Amino acid sequence: MKQINKILEDFGSTIILALRAFSYLPCLPRQWYRLVEQCYLIGYTTLPIVAILSFFIGGVLALQAGYSLAPVAAQDFIGSLVGLSLARELAPVMTAILVAGRVGSAISAELATMKVYQEVDALVTMNIPPERILVMPRLIAILIMMPILTIIANLIGWIGGAVVAQNVDFIQLDTRIYFQGIKNFVTFRDILDGLIKAEIFGFVTILVCCNVGLQTVGGPREIGSSVTRAVVISLILILLLDYFVTSVLLKF
Amino acid sequence: MSHTLNTARVGLFFLLGVVLIWIVYQSLGDGTFFREEGYPLAAQFDDLKQLKVGDEVRMAGVKIGTVTRTELVRGRGEALLTINPEVEIPEDSVATVAMAGLLGNNFLSIQVGQSETNLEPNSTIPTRSTPDFNEAFAQIGEMTGRVEDFLEDMSRAVNELTGDDEQDGLVRNLNHMVTENRENLRETLSNLREVSDALTRGEGTLGRLIHDDEAYESLMNIGKSIEGTTDEATLLVKDLREIVDQVKSGEGTIGMLLYDDSTAEEIRKIARNLGQVSDQLAAGEGTLGMLLADDTLYKDLQALLQKAERTIDGLGDQGPITAVGITANALF
Numbered sequence: 001m002k003q004i005n006k007i008l009e010d011f012g013s014t015i016i017l018a019l020r021a022f023s024y025l026p027c028l029p030r031q032w033y034r035l036v037e038q039c040y041l042i043g044y045t046t047l048p049i050v051a052i053l054s055f056f057i058g059g060v061l062a063l064q065a066g067y068s069l070a071p072v073a074a075q076d077f078i079g080s081l082v083g084l085s086l087a088r089e090l091a092p093v094m095t096a097i098l099v100a101g102r103v104g105s106a107i108s109a110e111l112a113t114m115k116v117y118q119e120v121d122a123l124v125t126m127n128i129p130p131e132r133i134l135v136m137p138r139l140i141a142i143l144i145m146m147p148i149l150t151i152i153a154n155l156i157g158w159i160g161g162a163v164v165a166q167n168v169d170f171i172q173l174d175t176r177i178y179f180q181g182i183k184n185f186v187t188f189r190d191i192l193d194g195l196i197k198a199e200i201f202g203f204v205t206i207l208v209c210c211n212v213g214l215q216t217v218g219g220p221r222e223i224g225s226s227v228t229r230a231v232v233i234s235l236i237l238i239l240l241l242d243y244f245v246t247s248v249l250l251k252f
Numbered sequence: 253m254s255h256t257l258n259t260a261r262v263g264l265f266f267l268l269g270v271v272l273i274w275i276v277y278q279s280l281g282d283g284t285f286f287r288e289e290g291y292p293l294a295a296q297f298d299d300l301k302q303l304k305v306g307d308e309v310r311m312a313g314v315k316i317g318t319v320t321r322t323e324l325v326r327g328r329g330e331a332l333l334t335i336n337p338e339v340e341i342p343e344d345s346v347a348t349v350a351m352a353g354l355l356g357n358n359f360l361s362i363q364v365g366q367s368e369t370n371l372e373p374n375s376t377i378p379t380r381s382t383p384d385f386n387e388a389f390a391q392i393g394e395m396t397g398r399v400e401d402f403l404e405d406m407s408r409a410v411n412e413l414t415g416d417d418e419q420d421g422l423v424r425n426l427n428h429m430v431t432e433n434r435e436n437l438r439e440t441l442s443n444l445r446e447v448s449d450a451l452t453r454g455e456g457t458l459g460r461l462i463h464d465d466e467a468y469e470s471l472m473n474i475g476k477s478i479e480g481t482t483d484e485a486t487l488l489v490k491d492l493r494e495i496v497d498q499v500k501s502g503e504g505t506i507g508m509l510l511y512d513d514s515t516a517e518e519i520r521k522i523a524r525n526l527g528q529v530s531d532q533l534a535a536g537e538g539t540l541g542m543l544l545a546d547d548t549l550y551k552d553l554q555a556l557l558q559k560a561e562r563t564i565d566g567l568g569d570q571g572p573i574t575a576v577g578i579t580a581n582a583l584f
Contacts, residue, residue: 033255039262047265148269155272188280195273 010233014211017131021139024132034137042103042138042206043145050098050149051156057090058082058157059164066164066171075165075173079181082161087190091153093242095146096201100234104209107138108230111213112223120214135210139203146202147195154191158182193249200245205234290317290334291373295347295360298381300329302358303349309333310350311341311362319360331360333377343367347379 028035061082069075111134114120120130158179165173212230216222297303300322309317317335324330335341344365352359362377371377383391414423430437450456454463498504502511509515533541543549 033259036255036259036262039266040258043269044258044261044265144266145269147273148266151269151272151276154276183280186280188277191273191276191280 010211010215013215014207017135017211017214018139018207020129020131021135024129024136025140027132028136028140031133031137034133035141038138038141039145041106042099042141043149046099046102046145046149047152049102050095050153053094053098054086054091054153054157055160057094058086058160058162061085061090061157062161062164062171063168066168066173070170075171076177076181078161078165078171078173079178080185081181082165082178083158083182083186084190086154086157086161087186087194089194089242089246091150091157092194092198092201093238095149095153095198096205096238097235099142099146099149099202100205100209100231100238103142104205104234105227105231107206108209108213109223109227111210112216112226115214115216116219116223130214134214135207138206138210142202142206143199146198150195150198151191154194193246196249197242197245200241201238204237204241208233208237290336292320293317293333293335293341293371293373294376295331295333295379296325296376297329297331297349297379299349299384300331301349301384303329303331303360304358307357308359309335309362310359311339311345311364316362333360340370341365341377343369343371345371345377347377348382350382351384 062078065078065081066075069077069081111120114130114134120134123130123133162175162178165171165178166175209230212226212233216226303319303322305319305322307319308315309319316339317333319331320334321332322329323332341362342365344367346363346365348361348363349358350361351357412422451459451462454460460466499507499510502508532538533544536542536544536546
């Protein structure tokens, strides 16, 4: 009962936090520098790891697909398989997980520290709502950055798949055929679905991390456990939402 | 890290992302996400096969729209199409479900018609069903049956021609004939060849006839001599005619014979006399008649001759038994 109550409390506080943050949307111009800073942290500094990861994910997808398809001489479909998997599923999910691990943990640690060291209380005392300067720029930044990260992950993943498909002995698929497969089977709708998913995942991740950070009560030890909780909840939510968002998107 | 630099980086990053999304949209984009622009058309089929929502509508291979909905209308499949507004479809165009690949990618193919008037939005386009793989295979199956029947007929006909162990066919008979008479045929052929060779070489009568002028010339000579003979024959005939004329005119012996009545009378008289003489002879009249008709003279003559013979024998056996002999002879 206490656990359920806790979960409901977390859920409610997250929604309230989101609503309050968006209620300060008109103040965005005044928070411009914070927004740019968050964009830099969330997007720009996350790019290398997203690029590396998606390259290898594309590569391993092509490798596995080639391993399965080469015996039946269906290598032509590696392109479409890798392209669709990345565009619809892997690029948004992997990017969201990376964002949760790299950015979400940092955000929750920062906010938890501010909360624990009563900086948030000081802001409130100065009549500066913490949602306005701490949460709202981050949410806007992730909404701006997430599609960009995802599209980059898509393209680099496709390139990784192409490199693997062309150079692995038992696949040896010409790059042009590979990209023709992508072109034939992947529509912009697939890409857009992926971007929508990434947007939702990123937003939820940052919102949960902010909320968990701001809900932290106690000392330095609680900061650590808050970060852990924030990342774990983010990952669980990403994978849960993935299923439902996908099923909803497939209906349109 | 200065604030401006970060801002620049973020701006660059953002632009990069937007550009990438635009590139992907351009290369993959077919506008399916955005609201379909164009006018609707309906196409009813008995069987939509694997036509799905989002499949392309192509006219002469060019994409002109998409399938926006498929539904069942009174037992028929109806595909609702959205056609690009700038494309006009003639009224008598025909839509078919065509296959883009073996893996079941279908598209709706519109064959352009000739009509001047174009289809109005929301109208129904005429359709035609195309055979799919199942039907094609079914037809191939039927065809195989027919081909089998045909082959059976063929083999039966061939059997009738060739015959089997029980029954002789035409070919078999011919074959027999040829096999049995092979030697003869060969001989015949070789003979024919010899004959023709001989002919070519000019040997034999025919050959000489063919190759030798002699025969021709002799033939010509014969012809000439026949001509000469004919002339002689003509002369002969003329002579004959003269003779006949003479005969007719009663000149000469034959003429007299033929045309003089007195001669005939004399001949008749002679014949009559001859008849009388022969009658008398037959009746035994006169010396000659007696000689011919009466046999007494013959018997007398015979008896005389026998006696004479006996006498000569008796003369030959003269000796001791002469008396006996004479007696015996006298007795007999």
